[in-house]
Amino acid sequence: MSTVKPAADPETDPRVKAVFDDIRTTRNSDFINNMWLYLAYDPALLENTWREVKAIMATPSTLDPLVKEMLYIAVSATNGCSYCVHSHTAAAKAKGMSAAQHAELMSIIALAAKTNQLATALQVPVDPAFDADRN
Secondary structure (H helix, E strand, C coil), X not given: CCCCCCCCCHHXXXXXXXXXXXXXXXXXXXXXCHHHHHHCCCHHHHHHHHHHHHHHHCCCCCCCHHHHHHHHHHXXXXXXXXXXXXXXXXXXXXCCCCHHHHHHHHHHHHHHHHHHHHHHHHCCCCCHHHCHHHC
């Protein structure tokens, strides 16, 4: 259940329409997913969020687009965001993530969660070799 209602016709707002058009162009798709539809209740928030997402996720960089999606899945799983896990898993599959890669990603997420919890519970001190201030 959402906390806001999406606008009945969000593209009547020229700012929203401009963002939606850019999403369609950037993604080469007519599909506007619910995240953007719901963010459209606040055109400034929609614009700012899309600008960040486009700059990081849709702009070529040193990380491969599939790696970006897999990282997004890992963080979304850790943060408990079911919507983002679903949308970025679909995006990763569209970018070529295989079933074997997805299974390995789940293993890494589970392992990191376990060892993070152990390190936190044990309050393991950081090794001097890992401290950037000392190296």
